[in-house]
Amino acid sequence: MRMRSLLFVPGDRPDRMAKALRSGADGLILDLEDAVAPAAKPAARKAVAEFLKAHPNDAIWVRVNPLDSPECEKDLAAVVPNHPDGIVLPKAEGGASVNELARRLTEHGNATAKILAIATETPAAIFQLGSYGGAKRLAGLTWGAEDLPAAIGASTSREADGRYTAPYELARSLCLFGAAAAGVLPIETVFPAFKDKEGLAAYAVRARRDGFVGMMAIHPDQVHVINQAFTPTQQEIEHARAVVAAFAAKPDAGALSLDGKMIDRPHLVQAQRILSQL
Secondary structure, three states: OOOOEEEEEEOOOHHHHHHHHOOOOOEEEEEOOOOOOHHHHHHHHHHHHHHHHHOOOOOEEEEOOOOOOHHHHHHHHHHHHHOOOEEEEOOOOOHHHHHHHHHHHHHOOOOOOEEEEEOOOOHHHHOOOOOOOOOOOEEEEEOOOOHHHHHHOOOOOEOOOOOEOHHHHHHHHHHHHHHHHHOOEEEEOOOOOOOOHHHHHHHHHHHHHHOOOEEEEOOHHHHHHHHHHOOOOHHHHHHHHHHHHHHHHOOOOOEEEEOOEEEEHHHHHHHHHHHHOO
8 A cells, every 4th residue: 555645635625526636646635624614514515425325446545533532423324335545533642542443443334444533732742652552454654743732732732944843753753653563654744834845855865764755735736845855765775675685685684795884684674664665
């Protein structure tokens, strides 16, 4: 499952959905939660359901409302019969919440949709980031820096220069480690300044450097930059193949010399990860 870029589209804007399919994003997230006003949710559910039905072969996810909201059941009833690739779960609070969503999906007759959990939006969620291992249908973890500040009474999650403050860097790091521990994909959160291409590129490159494998987008113009950042370069691919070949030639070796440098098993793991992204 390739998830370099996941583009959000408001569920009440069907005019934007078809355009989003042409953006080059690896997947769309049709949003029934924050992007849709309460009065518009019924129309948004209908629009999302119709779009899913009309595009059965495209990679489409749906962000539903939180599990404890009465809107969630309405969302699931409307969209699940039309077989989205996955459900994005906001305000997730650990593996138990993912399992509960998986149960509801099965109850609605869907046995295939995966789950992407937004895992840092409440204070309680932070203490559950190590609990996602073995959660049913879980494909990945992502995080957010907007709901959590409001929940704890912080004025902002960012420094004046745009960097995250220490509490939100911690949330980001725990999401990354939680995903790795659970064996699922870590997905970086959005970059809100969609007109700042240079800032986006630096943000995405940093995310990939740190171990994220993809990122969410809020505007179609961000997709190309994100895809480029999360696609291995030809040089990286060639080096990874050389590392794999070197260990294949000497499978009992703990460490080897390659191009004048020592490599060991962690280098092999990293090389295999790069090649798995092709």
